Amino acid sequence: MATVSNLNGNIADSGFHVIPFASGWKCYFRAMASPCEILIGACPESEAQRLSLLAWTEVKRIEQKFSRYRDDNIIFEINTSQGKVIEIDEETHRLLTFSDQCFQASEGLFDITSGVLRKAWAFHSNAVIPSQAEIEELLPLVGWQNVKWDANSIQLKPMMELDFGGIGKEYAADRALLLLTESHRQPYLVNLGGDIATNGALFPEHEWRVGIEAISDKLVDNVLKVQEGAIATSGDSRRYLLSNGIRYSHILNPQTGWPIKNAPHSMTIMAPSCVQAGMLSSLALLQGQDAESFLDEMGIQYWSQR
Amino acid sequence: MMNKKLGVLLLLVIPLTACSGLGVKPWQRDILSKPEMTFGDSPMDAAFDDHIYFSKEASSGGRSFSGGGCGCN
Amino acid sequence: MQLDKKTTVYDLIALASCSLLGVSTPVLAADTSIDDWKVDTAILYYNETDRVSAVESAVSISKNLGGDKILSGKITMDSLSGSSHNGAAISDYEQTFTSPSGEETYTIAPGDVPLDPNFEDDRNSFSLQMSQPLTRVMNLEYGAAYSSEYDYKSLSVNASLMRDFNQRNTTLSAGFSYAQDEINPRDGLPVLYSLMSDNTKSGSDTKNTIDLLMGVTQVINRNTIMQFNYGFGNSTGYHNDPYKIVSIVSDATNAPLDYLFENRPDSRTKHSLYWQTKHHFDQDMVDFSLRLMADDWGVNSQTLDMHYRWNISDNNYLEPHVRYYTQSAADFYEEKISNAGLTAEQVATQYQNEGRDVTADYRLGNMDATTIGVKWGTRLFGTHQLTSRIELYQQSGDSKVSDVDAIIFQVGYGLKF
Numbered sequence: 001m002a003t004v005s006n007l008n009g010n011i012a013d014s015g016f017h018v019i020p021f022a023s024g025w026k027c028y029f030r031a032m033a034s035p036c037e038i039l040i041g042a043c044p045e046s047e048a049q050r051l052s053l054l055a056w057t058e059v060k061r062i063e064q065k066f067s068r069y070r071d072d073n074i075i076f077e078i079n080t081s082q083g084k085v086i087e088i089d090e091e092t093h094r095l096l097t098f099s100d101q102c103f104q105a106s107e108g109l110f111d112i113t114s115g116v117l118r119k120a121w122a123f124h125s126n127a128v129i130p131s132q133a134e135i136e137e138l139l140p141l142v143g144w145q146n147v148k149w150d151a152n153s154i155q156l157k158p159m160m161e162l163d164f165g166g167i168g169k170e171y172a173a174d175r176a177l178l179l180l181t182e183s184h185r186q187p188y189l190v191n192l193g194g195d196i197a198t199n200g201a202l203f204p205e206h207e208w209r210v211g212i213e214a215i216s217d218k219l220v221d222n223v224l225k226v227q228e229g230a231i232a233t234s235g236d237s238r239r240y241l242l243s244n245g246i247r248y249s250h251i252l253n254p255q256t257g258w259p260i261k262n263a264p265h266s267m268t269i270m271a272p273s274c275v276q277a278g279m280l281s282s283l284a285l286l287q288g289q290d291a292e293s294f295l296d297e298m299g300i301q302y303w304s305q306r
Numbered sequence: 307m308m309n310k311k312l313g314v315l316l317l318l319v320i321p322l323t324a325c326s327g328l329g330v331k332p333w334q335r336d337i338l339s340k341p342e343m344t345f346g347d348s349p350m351d352a353a354f355d356d357h358i359y360f361s362k363e364a365s366s367g368g369r370s371f372s373g374g375g376c377g378c379n
Numbered sequence: 380m381q382l383d384k385k386t387t388v389y390d391l392i393a394l395a396s397c398s399l400l401g402v403s404t405p406v407l408a409a410d411t412s413i414d415d416w417k418v419d420t421a422i423l424y425y426n427e428t429d430r431v432s433a434v435e436s437a438v439s440i441s442k443n444l445g446g447d448k449i450l451s452g453k454i455t456m457d458s459l460s461g462s463s464h465n466g467a468a469i470s471d472y473e474q475t476f477t478s479p480s481g482e483e484t485y486t487i488a489p490g491d492v493p494l495d496p497n498f499e500d501d502r503n504s505f506s507l508q509m510s511q512p513l514t515r516v517m518n519l520e521y522g523a524a525y526s527s528e529y530d531y532k533s534l535s536v537n538a539s540l541m542r543d544f545n546q547r548n549t550t551l552s553a554g555f556s557y558a559q560d561e562i563n564p565r566d567g568l569p570v571l572y573s574l575m576s577d578n579t580k581s582g583s584d585t586k587n588t589i590d591l592l593m594g595v596t597q598v599i600n601r602n603t604i605m606q607f608n609y610g611f612g613n614s615t616g617y618h619n620d621p622y623k624i625v626s627i628v629s630d631a632t633n634a635p636l637d638y639l640f641e642n643r644p645d646s647r648t649k650h651s652l653y654w655q656t657k658h659h660f661d662q663d664m665v666d667f668s669l670r671l672m673a674d675d676w677g678v679n680s681q682t683l684d685m686h687y688r689w690n691i692s693d694n695n696y697l698e699p700h701v702r703y704y705t706q707s708a709a710d711f712y713e714e715k716i717s718n719a720g721l722t723a724e725q726v727a728t729q730y731q732n733e734g735r736d737v738t739a740d741y742r743l744g745n746m747d748a749t750t751i752g753v754k755w756g757t758r759l760f761g762t763h764q765l766t767s768r769i770e771l772y773q774q775s776g777d778s779k780v781s782d783v784d785a786i787i788f789q790v791g792y793g794l795k796f
Contacts, residue, residue, distance in 0.1 A: 094398070094399055095399065097395075097398065097399070098395050098396070098399040101392075101394070101395035102392065104391070105387075105388050105391040105392055105395070106388070171399065171400075174400050175400070178400065271393075271396075272393070272396075273396045273397070273400060275396045275399055275400065276392055276393055276396035279395075279396065280389070280392055298388065298389045300389065328548065328549075328597060328598070328599055328600075329545055329546065329548030329549070329597070329598045329599075329600075330548065330598055330600060335601075337602055337659045338598060338601070338602075338604060338659075340664075342657075342659075342664050342696075343604060343657050343659055345596065345604075345606055345655065345657070348766075349419070349439070350419055350437060350439070350789075350791050350793075351421075351754070351766075351768070351789070351791075353437065353453075353455070354421070354423045354435060354789060357435070357457075358772070358787070359704070362742060362748070362772075362783070363680070363704060363706060363746065363748060364674075364676075364678045364680065364706050364709065364742055364743050364746075365649075365651075365670070365672045365678070365680040365682065365704075367590065367610045367612060367649070367651055367672075368608060368651040368652075368670040368672065368682070369653055369655065369668070369670070370592065371537060371554070371556040371590045371592055371610075372588075372590055372610065372612045372649065372651070
């Protein structure tokens with residue numbers, strides 16, 4: 001675990017602060033490019049500070065270790081390995097195993113090597129639709145099935161890249177909650193930019209209420225009530241590309257290199273853990289038009305916005 | 307690919323109903339949650355005592371049902 | 380087939396998520412699987428100086444069926460033997476009694492408490508109880524119990540509803556219980572207003588009891604919780620102890636002439652108020668309760684009970700206990716009947732004509748009782764609990780008949796898994 005001292009520089013930058021909130025405490029900070037908050041059941045302030053710091057430290061640790069925007073971590077080492085075998089630790093192996101299992105379960109639709117397609121697809125305001133040739137040039141670099149990996153190492157083909165962006169925030173939320181619960185058994189809610197994990201209500205009548213913000217004026221806000229468990233949302237929100245009247249979602253099909261058609265703008269799912277909720281919502285979006293029926297057939301409750 | 311960046315989610319906790327002087331907030335239940343602070347924490351002792359005093363005295367019940375049963379001793 | 384495939388996707392993701400997080404079950408906040416089973420066992424030894432002694436053992440098993448539905452079952456067995464006061468008054472004369480079976484006699488020396496030495500009974504009882512939440516703030520409990528002795532059977536059912544209010548600081552409860560008892564001695568019940576010398580017995584009888592209990596449990600503050608109950612009980616049917624007699628004594632000589640079988644009213648209505656408070660100090664806990672009871676037999680009683688739990692360490696406690704009980708006599712309690720110059724038969728006929736109730740059972744006389752004791756509890760292997768207690772119980776009342784000294788010793792072992 002990262003020590004507090006070497007993270008101290010970041011703690012102020014991240015806007016970390018703990019304030020009394022409703023029945024207990026609320027810790028606020030920014031991490032993983034999102035506003036984050038930890039709600040803590042009542043305890044002395046010093047304990048709330050300690051617990052907040054514990055959660056913050058874990059979230060920051062995961063961000064620093066697996067972010068693809070850094071040049072000092074395992075992801076950077078793997079993505080710049082140029083075909084060399086890279087040693088990995090147990091936690092990285094666990095994340096790879098999870099990604100592999102999701103790749104298998106989704107029959108290749110969820111693929112942590114699909115990030116290179118971003119080189120062709122940009123989703124800023126004046127971006128243009130790439131040509132089929134540009135996409136086909138990148139497609140050989142996509143394909144988890146081509147990655148060699150085992151418990152201690154991983155070997156990517158040159159130019160291939162890994163991206164844990166689709167699971168990092170949910171993993172951090174679950175991990176923070178686990179550490180908090182282990183350290184002091186009481187109710188918590190961890191919210192990392194909308195990926196939420198809770199371990200139980202504050203008291204029997206209590207339920208956490210989580211508001212889903214409507215993404216357009218046509219839709220209405222929704223409030224979910226949870227006693228325990230997790231909530232995750234996937235979606236394109238405001239990130240899509242309009243060209244000649246066609247709306248291109250930023251969710252790309254790793255097999256064709258093209259955006260998924262007619263996917264909901266957002267998909268919110270409740271599940272026992274945040275990684276599970278996040279993966280189910282990601283897989284649902286990858287079904288495009290069939291996102292809702294995909295979840296209906298599994299009997300999962302969801303809130304989709306189209 | 308699955309870059310996820312979504313929407314801000316609002317978060318609220320239901321306001322705890324303010325109540326009169328009696329009672330505690332849920333987070334003040336640390337002591338009350340000890341087994342010895344619950345009523346009926348020694349059901350065996352209570353059942354034996356009920357049986358003894360029921361058969362030796364003219365009163366029964368109060369804490370729980372006084373019940374039927376034999377008054378013989 | 381599509382459904383199966385999707386279900387598999389769900390299961391695969393759930394499984395993958397669990398192994399990623401290193402949690403064993405799909406529920407992150409896995410708090411539901413603990414303490415599924417609870418087993419409690421205890422054995423109690425009760426011994427009165429010169430009177431009865433009893434051994435009572437019980438096993439209770441409860442299982443959380445999930446969703447906080449708890450099913451529990453209990454078996455209790457006790458066996459009682461020794462001498463028991465037969466109801467007759469102490470006399471300056473030697474007294475000879477016929478045992479309830481009419482086959483044996485026993486003689487009591489002048490000045491001694493008339494004790495029937497052949498008292499013996501075995502009792503088995505079984506109960507099943509179910510507790511289940513109806514909503515997050517409402518709980519329903521219901522159950523049934525059966526107990527059987529060679530001359531007595533009792534079947535009862537009960538149900539209670541509890542509802543939490545005010546962030547669980549207040550709980551209201553209401554319940555009822557209904558019991559049906561059958562009294563069936565081997566030689567039959569004594570004929571009403573018959574004399575011991577008649578030895579006329581026949582038949583069996585029943586008693587029905589309905590109980591209502593309403594309660595409020597209130598959290599006072601972080602350290603204090605209170606309970607208030609009001610109980611109402613009504614029983615109809617046979618209330619006599621078929622083995623108890625009342626001395627008919629000569630005015631002139633004070634000598635016992637004969638013995639009338641007791642006759643109590645055929646209904647009884649009871650009201651009780653109960654207040655219990657538990658208060659936790661920094662380390663220790665005090666548990667105090669007060670019970671007031673009154674019935675239409677004229678019995679009024681007050682009971683004070685106090686436990687002080689001295690938490691010696693995390694795993695050990697010592698709990699001294701004091702109980703004080705006092706009751707007034709039932710209106711129809713008479714230590715003995717004066718013959719007013721009549722024969723025993725004439726007294727019996729007079730009582731019968733007047734429909735007069737009478738008992739000399741000291742348990743319906745004026746009585747004070749105190750219990751002092753201490754309990755020791757220790758936790759073993761984290762979830763096991765070993766307890767033992769020793770108590771002294773002393774009764775006193777209108778005469779030496781009421782003077783009972785008993786010792787109670789109990790060992791219990793409970794475990795959860």
